[in-house]
Amino acid sequence: MPGVFAHVLKVHQWVYEHSGGFVGHRTLLGKPTLLLRTVGRKTGHLRTSALVYGRDGKDYLIAASNGGSPRPPGWLANLKSRPECEIQIVRRRIRVVARALYPGDPHYTRMFQIMDEVLDGQYTAYQKQTTRPTAVVVLSPLD
Numbered sequence: 001m002p003g004v005f006a007h008v009l010k011v012h013q014w015v016y017e018h019s020g021g022f023v024g025h026r027t028l029l030g031k032p033t034l035l036l037r038t039v040g041r042k043t044g045h046l047r048t049s050a051l052v053y054g055r056d057g058k059d060y061l062i063a064a065s066n067g068g069s070p071r072p073p074g075w076l077a078n079l080k081s082r083p084e085c086e087i088q089i090v091r092r093r094i095r096v097v098a099r100a101l102y103p104g105d106p107h108y109t110r111m112f113q114i115m116d117e118v119l120d121g122q123y124t125a126y127q128k129q130t131t132r133p134t135a136v137v138v139l140s141p142l143d
Contacts, residue, residue, distance in 0.1 A: 068129030
């Protein structure tokens with residue numbers, strides 16, 4: 001089943017990108033999705049990831065769960081290397097700066113709860129699958 005889910009996610013991202021944002025803002029389960037555009041820290045190539053997001057005031061939130069994998073998603077290292085990046089929500093492109101929060105940060109618990117509610121408790125389930133703490137990344141608009 002994980003292979004099928006991964007394929008569905010790739011198709012969703014492809015549709016979101018290739019429709020110019022007309023289709024894909026919501027997952028099949030109705031969850032809000034953004035396109036995160038980073039620059040590969042090793043390759044220098046543009047990388048795009050479709051990710052479920054939450055909101056905290058003017059900021060956008062994403063969780064670096066990688067489905068509970070022991071390894072963080074590649075985009076997290078890209079953001080740490082180059083925190084200025086771009087997100088797309090529907091057709092709107094927004095320049096943002098990224099900041100990763102971890103347990104111990106005074107805002108982490110609240111931000112994790114926001115993301116967990118968006119995904120109906122799935123981030124808590126993912127966290128139970130790994131000893132690696134799930135970073136919550138705050139994406140603050142630059143404009």
